[in-house]
Amino acid sequence: MDATSKEIPHPAAEPANWTLRVRRYIDRLLPMDHLLPDRQPYYVGSWVYVFGVVTIAALVWVVGSGVVLSFMGPQWWHVSGVGRFFNSLHFWSVQLFFIFMVLHLWGQYFMASWRDGRAATWLIGVVIFGVSILTAFTGYLSQQNFDSQFIAINAKDAMNGAGIGAFFNVLNFGQMYGLHVMLLPIGVTFLVVWHIVMVRTRGVVKPIDPEGANRS
Amino acid sequence: MKGVTQEEYYRGVRMAPYDLVKELAIALAGVGVLALVVSAVVSSPDEPPVTISAWVQSDPVDFVTTATGELAGTTTSAGYGQPYNATADAAQKWGPISPQAWLGARIPIDSANTFVIQPLQRAAFGNAQLDTAVKTWQAASADDQGKWTDAYTKALTDAKVADDGTITVADGDYGPLPLMMANLLGMARSGALDGLLQISGRFYQTDYTPALLFMGDGGYLDGLAGSWNLHGDQWGMMNETGQYPGQTWLWLYTMWYQVFPFNSDTGALGLSSANADLGIVILMTLLTAALALVPLIPILRDIPRWVPIHRLIWRRYYSAKVSA
Numbered sequence: 001m002d003a004t005s006k007e008i009p010h011p012a013a014e015p016a017n018w019t020l021r022v023r024r025y026i027d028r029l030l031p032m033d034h035l036l037p038d039r040q041p042y043y044v045g046s047w048v049y050v051f052g053v054v055t056i057a058a059l060v061w062v063v064g065s066g067v068v069l070s071f072m073g074p075q076w077w078h079v080s081g082v083g084r085f086f087n088s089l090h091f092w093s094v095q096l097f098f099i100f101m102v103l104h105l106w107g108q109y110f111m112a113s114w115r116d117g118r119a120a121t122w123l124i125g126v127v128i129f130g131v132s133i134l135t136a137f138t139g140y141l142s143q144q145n146f147d148s149q150f151i152a153i154n155a156k157d158a159m160n161g162a163g164i165g166a167f168f169n170v171l172n173f174g175q176m177y178g179l180h181v182m183l184l185p186i187g188v189t190f191l192v193v194w195h196i197v198m199v200r201t202r203g204v205v206k207p208i209d210p211e212g213a214n215r216s
Numbered sequence: 217m218k219g220v221t222q223e224e225y226y227r228g229v230r231m232a233p234y235d236l237v238k239e240l241a242i243a244l245a246g247v248g249v250l251a252l253v254v255s256a257v258v259s260s261p262d263e264p265p266v267t268i269s270a271w272v273q274s275d276p277v278d279f280v281t282t283a284t285g286e287l288a289g290t291t292t293s294a295g296y297g298q299p300y301n302a303t304a305d306a307a308q309k310w311g312p313i314s315p316q317a318w319l320g321a322r323i324p325i326d327s328a329n330t331f332v333i334q335p336l337q338r339a340a341f342g343n344a345q346l347d348t349a350v351k352t353w354q355a356a357s358a359d360d361q362g363k364w365t366d367a368y369t370k371a372l373t374d375a376k377v378a379d380d381g382t383i384t385v386a387d388g389d390y391g392p393l394p395l396m397m398a399n400l401l402g403m404a405r406s407g408a409l410d411g412l413l414q415i416s417g418r419f420y421q422t423d424y425t426p427a428l429l430f431m432g433d434g435g436y437l438d439g440l441a442g443s444w445n446l447h448g449d450q451w452g453m454m455n456e457t458g459q460y461p462g463q464t465w466l467w468l469y470t471m472w473y474q475v476f477p478f479n480s481d482t483g484a485l486g487l488s489s490a491n492a493d494l495g496i497v498i499l500m501t502l503l504t505a506a507l508a509l510v511p512l513i514p515i516l517r518d519i520p521r522w523v524p525i526h527r528l529i530w531r532r533y534y535s536a537k538v539s540a
Contacts, residue, residue, distance in 0.1 A: 034222055040234040041226060043533040050243070057243035061251050078262060088255035096251060098465045111529055112520040114511035116225070126508040133465055140463060146263035147456050150441040153432040154448060161308040161493030163315025166299040166322040171429065174422025203222045207530040208521055
């Protein structure tokens with residue numbers, strides 16, 4: 001240590017330091033041993049708990065295959081065997097994502113996982129489900145094949161009938177494609193990260209007490 | 217448990233070793249293998265899109281009937297209402313609720329001009345006959361136009377299609393329509409109309425609203441969709457072309473179109489097939505809100521206590537309690 005460094009106060013002694021405050025808040029909110037736990041309550045042994053993690057795994061494959069498809073452009077997979085394979089990977093990853101997410105949702109419902117202050121975690125999960133449906137819908141509209149043509153023609157009535165079509169034009173490929181490859185995936189990913197942080201912050205909920213002692 | 221730390225929440229609960237990262241890695245690998253294998257074995261749907269050229273080559277009479285309907289203002293798009301035009305009483309409404317009408321014609325489409333007249337005007341450069349025919353149509357009174365389109369539409373029901381794809385109808389007073397439609401048919405067959413409907417005054421464009429609306433007015437694309445079970449009354453949203461799943465997660469949304477009052481002409485409580493889209497969107501919005509707010513809704517939040525599925529999920533916990 002030289003003389004100069006001795007003149008600078010240590011951050012720990014500076015309560016007005018914004019960086020230190022944020023770091024301390026994060027440490028309090030989600031310590032690393034909560035984010036990446038090596039121990040869990042002994043009742044966390046059911047297969048139902050797996051549906052959440054496989055949903056995340058499917059999302060990783062959805063995003064990964066989607067990045068390749070978006071990098072190569074919307075025409076590529078129609079004229080390339082490799083492109084068709086990546087489209088298939090994207091298509092089936094999405095199917096698996098929804099299957100796992102619905103199983104996760106039903107599992108959490110019958111575990112009443114919103115108990116003990118976890119209602120917001122449940123609510124964000126439902127929002128993820130809704131935004132995922134919208135993301136998949138724009139994906140089906142962005143396929144540039146017969147399916148996307150007819151889905152657009154058919155779906156416009158639902159959108160227009162509800163007034164949504166005035167701003168969300170399913171016949172406009174550019175708008176649907178932009179939403180599908182950029183804004184909506186960012187939204188889903190952000191919400192999933194938020195959902196995971198909430199789960200890891202509070203930990204998994206205790207089993208439903210037969211005597212109702214855990215009533216929220 | 218606001219303000220309660222995990223350590224406090226789990227106090228007295230036996231903890232067991234757990235490896236989250238290993239579980240995630242195994243899940244990634246397992247889901248990846250499953251997706252890769254299914255992709256390699258069954259691929260994915262990719263039925264080529266329908267072009268206007270393909271429509272004309274397959275069913276030229278349907279094309280000309282649709283184009284004539286655009287001029288007559290009798291097609292779906294011509295009288296659609298908002299957001300394409302301001303046709304009176306066309307917007308869906310439920311009592312005083314009509315967001316379709318409230319938001320106005322934000323995507324204006326003049327079906328007759330966009331789908332028929334403007335493409336013909338572009339083709340009329342260097343074609344004096346066509347130029348005269350289009351001008352004759354535009355200068356005619358609404359009564360004359362109506363008589364011509366009525367007579368021509370009736371005559372098209374007995375139209376004959378030649379080997380070269382041209383169509384002929386019985387002699388009659390159709391004004392300039394036969395010449396206009398013969399030119400439009402030729403443009404469509406060559407593929408020129410596919411391009412002309414995409415012209416927006418800018419070099420780049422990605423909006424297919426005009427071409428899709430025009431094809432949606434005809435019977436050809438709709439017929440193909442029916443053969444693939446894609447119609448709304450065929451649970452179409454859950455299907456894709458071929459033997460592939462569609463958006464199966466929309467099963468509940470699709471189901472409402474199959475049941476009363478949304479599948480009925482008369483309906484109940486002001487809801488029927490005429491405003492099914494609006495009614496179902498409102499219903500699904502309420503159901504989604506209810507799902508999100510389950511933790512706050514009595515009965516819905518109590519069902520998990522009454523249905524003993526949680527006893528299967530946590531059977532080790534409950535068996536331990538019984539032993540104790």
